[in-house]
Amino acid sequence: MQNLGIDNILKSFPRLLDGIAVTLKISLIALVLSIILGLILGIAMTSRSKVLLGVLRTFLEAFRLIHPLIWLFVFFFGSANIFHIQIDNVAVSILVFTLWGAFEIGDLVRSFITSLPRSQYESSMALGLSKIQMYIFVLLPQIIARTTPSIVNLATRLIKTTTLVYLIGVPEVLKVSQSIIQVTYLRNPNSYISFTMYLFLLIVYFIICYPLSLFEKYLEKKVLA
Amino acid sequence: MGINSILDLVVIFTKAALVTLEVALASIAIALVIGLVCAIVLYFGVPVLKTLIRVYVVFFRNTPSLIQAYFIFYGLPKIFMVLDSFTCSVIVLSLLGGAYMCEAIFAAVKAISTNQKELALAIGLSKLDTVRYLILPQSISISIAAINNNAIFLTKEVSAMKLILLPEIVYQAFSIISLRPDLIIPVALFMVLSYLVILIPMTYAFSRVERRIRYAEFGN
Numbered sequence: 465m466q467n468l469g470i471d472n473i474l475k476s477f478p479r480l481l482d483g484i485a486v487t488l489k490i491s492l493i494a495l496v497l498s499i500i501l502g503l504i505l506g507i508a509m510t511s512r513s514k515v516l517l518g519v520l521r522t523f524l525e526a527f528r529l530i531h532p533l534i535w536l537f538v539f540f541f542g543s544a545n546i547f548h549i550q551i552d553n554v555a556v557s558i559l560v561f562t563l564w565g566a567f568e569i570g571d572l573v574r575s576f577i578t579s580l581p582r583s584q585y586e587s588s589m590a591l592g593l594s595k596i597q598m599y600i601f602v603l604l605p606q607i608i609a610r611t612t613p614s615i616v617n618l619a620t621r622l623i624k625t626t627t628l629v630y631l632i633g634v635p636e637v638l639k640v641s642q643s644i645i646q647v648t649y650l651r652n653p654n655s656y657i658s659f660t661m662y663l664f665l666l667i668v669y670f671i672i673c674y675p676l677s678l679f680e681k682y683l684e685k686k687v688l689a
Numbered sequence: 690m691g692i693n694s695i696l697d698l699v700v701i702f703t704k705a706a707l708v709t710l711e712v713a714l715a716s717i718a719i720a721l722v723i724g725l726v727c728a729i730v731l732y733f734g735v736p737v738l739k740t741l742i743r744v745y746v747v748f749f750r751n752t753p754s755l756i757q758a759y760f761i762f763y764g765l766p767k768i769f770m771v772l773d774s775f776t777c778s779v780i781v782l783s784l785l786g787g788a789y790m791c792e793a794i795f796a797a798v799k800a801i802s803t804n805q806k807e808l809a810l811a812i813g814l815s816k817l818d819t820v821r822y823l824i825l826p827q828s829i830s831i832s833i834a835a836i837n838n839n840a841i842f843l844t845k846e847v848s849a850m851k852l853i854l855l856p857e858i859v860y861q862a863f864s865i866i867s868l869r870p871d872l873i874i875p876v877a878l879f880m881v882l883s884y885l886v887i888l889i890p891m892t893y894a895f896s897r898v899e900r901r902i903r904y905a906e907f908g909n
Contacts, residue, residue: 529888530881531848534859538877545873624753628849638756659767662760666752673751 469657472648473664479644483637484668486554490629490636491622494558498565499615503607505566506573507599520570527567533628535560540632557629564625565618572611577603613687616680620673641665692869698879705861706883712775712855713844713887716782720843721836723783724790728828729820731791732798742791749788755849757781762853778850786843793835797828830906837895844891858883
């Protein structure tokens with residue numbers, strides 16, 4: 465049992481919990497911000513301006529095509545190298561994942577708005593609603609109902625992808641566990657800690673993400689019914 | 690690493706892109722096989738295997754690929770065997786992709802109407818023939834779009850294997866930048882270019898395949 469390193473994990477459990485809290489904090493803030501920004505972007509993507517559409521489309525494809533890993537490095541080291549400013553690494557992570565999520569949600573919102581029957585616009589006009597009133601009272605409730613399953617799906621993907629932020633030095637759970645692994649090896653080179661620790665992390669992430677994906681399935685059924 | 694001209698960058702990134710492509714294609718192929726086999730097992734509802742596959746799919750879909758890679762690369766050698774980064778990347782991505790493919794293909798299998806399944810039974814097709822003539826062609830043609838999406842996702846996910854030291858595009862880019870910080874802009878351009886060179890033909894080829902299969906099914 466000594467070799468498995470379970471005692472080390474138990475001993476450093478509070479630190480691991482702190483790490484998990486950092487992961488969840490980044491994902492949650494990024495999720496909330498990307499929902500708000502995503503709604504705005506989605507509505508902007510239905511505009512008729514060719515220039516605006518072109519710019520947004522390019523960003524959307526860029527964020528889809530290029531792995532968030534690269535974006536993290538670009539924003540973190542790029543800002544230091546090119547503009548000579550130092551941004552806090554947690555802020556950079558939130559920024560990158562917010563943009564990533566916002567464009568994903570934006571595209572969902574756009575495809576939903578364009579799939580709505582024209583009669584909805586016409587009848588809201590006939591009712592004398594202004595454009596802003598139409599968006600708030602007619603479209604928004606439908607958009608929220610329809611995109612919620614995908615937003616929950618995005619939340620699980622966000623939580624899974626935020627493991628990458630340890631690369632720019634954010635003290636999240638993977639970073640913490642790697643330092644625990646190193647210390648353990650220093651004391652006991654024969655320890656199986658890396659096996660136990662990574663298995664533990666897999667289980668932790670599973671415990672966080674699995675309920676969310678069950679919730680997503682449930683919501684999907686509800687929306688379709 | 691001496692980099693004197695643009696040609697050196699071209700050579701390095703061509704090699705890196707080939708590594709990415711190799712890992713991606715190998716894991717897409719294996720993932721497809723895993724997905725198909727798992728979906729068929731789920732369809733027949735083989736008692737113990739069914740549960741095992743459910744657990745496998747759910748587990749791989751709900752954990753970060755990075756930690757899966759770390760677990761297999763750094764964790765398993767302790768109790769099992771040492772794997773090199775290429776094998777390890779292919780294993781991780783195949784298992785991850787297999788879980789996604791299984792989900793996509795099984796959803797398609799479920800979408801085949803029960804009528805057809807009963808008809809297959811009525812005309813006395815064996816289980817093997819049912820799979821071969823009924824399940825396989827239709828489930829593939831229904832799920833082809835999802836399969837393509839998963840394939841693109843896997844190709845992009847190869848860059849996360851940088852962290853288990855696979856010498857692919859992102860790995861090379863960062864090792865060059867760490868030695869020659871002045872080259873950051875050309876290297877970044879080459880990195881994006883290499884991905885475009887891989888992904889654009891890939892999406893094009895996939896959309897061709899998709900259209901072909903649609904044509905075979907619906908004739909339009």
